[in-house]
Amino acid sequence: MNDIELSYRAHQRNLESKISETKLRLAHIINKDCIGYQITKKTLDVIFPFLATKSKWMTIGDYNGLEANYLLNNNQEATASDISDVFLLESKNEGLIDEFCTVNVEKIQYADDSFDYVFCKEAFHHFPKAFLGLYEMIRCSKKAAIIIEPIDIITKMPLLLLVKNILDRIHPLLINKIWRNRFSFETVGNYVFKISEREIEKIAMGAGLPCIAFKKINLMLDLKTDDDIVRETPLNRKHWKKILRMVWVKDTLSSLHLIPFNHLCCVVFKSPPDIETKKRMVGLGYTIIELPANPYVEKMANK
Numbered sequence: 001m002n003d004i005e006l007s008y009r010a011h012q013r014n015l016e017s018k019i020s021e022t023k024l025r026l027a028h029i030i031n032k033d034c035i036g037y038q039i040t041k042k043t044l045d046v047i048f049p050f051l052a053t054k055s056k057w058m059t060i061g062d063y064n065g066l067e068a069n070y071l072l073n074n075n076q077e078a079t080a081s082d083i084s085d086v087f088l089l090e091s092k093n094e095g096l097i098d099e100f101c102t103v104n105v106e107k108i109q110y111a112d113d114s115f116d117y118v119f120c121k122e123a124f125h126h127f128p129k130a131f132l133g134l135y136e137m138i139r140c141s142k143k144a145a146i147i148i149e150p151i152d153i154i155t156k157m158p159l160l161l162l163v164k165n166i167l168d169r170i171h172p173l174l175i176n177k178i179w180r181n182r183f184s185f186e187t188v189g190n191y192v193f194k195i196s197e198r199e200i201e202k203i204a205m206g207a208g209l210p211c212i213a214f215k216k217i218n219l220m221l222d223l224k225t226d227d228d229i230v231r232e233t234p235l236n237r238k239h240w241k242k243i244l245r246m247v248w249v250k251d252t253l254s255s256l257h258l259i260p261f262n263h264l265c266c267v268v269f270k271s272p273p274d275i276e277t278k279k280r281m282v283g284l285g286y287t288i289i290e291l292p293a294n295p296y297v298e299k300m301a302n303k
Contacts, residue, residue, distance in 0.1 A: 010189035049280035055116035061123020065091035105133040156260035211269040216261035
């Protein structure tokens, strides 16, 4: 069995090993008046521009169905998916989601254009063949594939890139003494993929797609709170205001280019967004990039 197959199995077993925690894992979906749900909702609100009309969605790596539940609460159709259905089955039984399936994102069983949107929040970095997974998401979407993932930090820190280029002349691994998470792995067994605008742009251009969009965000990663507290504790307004202040400070520093944003929402459009969708995106701070058509492919198509 190769490393890729081992990675698939490790992720399946990781979820299955937590079946005894079902009540805990679903608590912050059932009880939306808790810190855990509000933290996640603030992140998911980044897809608000795409919720104006009812659309058909598929969520990827949605282990307990929270993203699908969010979409359903916003009048969308949603099919939740993950590499294991351990928690999705329980979410379905609790009435938290409508539809679910077991999916390996690198070989999705659905036909082309099966969903309007395919959405993946913080699961892309688990894929052994991450970009193959993204191509599959694009294939199965009719309008767009959307991912939220950590930013490749070196693309936002020119000084670090300069130091790397200098140190590479001595030894290609010398930069690791400074850039300690260059090769980062998670305990479940995956290498942590991080993304950049340029990588997404190249994928879209190579596939002849019309448009991409990005929104930089800061996820709340600094909370030193145990899972059970985050998921079950009723929302304390004073605590929540403190969290929002923390995020505001980070967002302000990031907007001033003093520190980089930690995550990036990438939208890869398969068909051009309409004017109203664009307006909503711009209003929420998205950068929209219209991509040029390949002139040589157009010439061949016209012959």
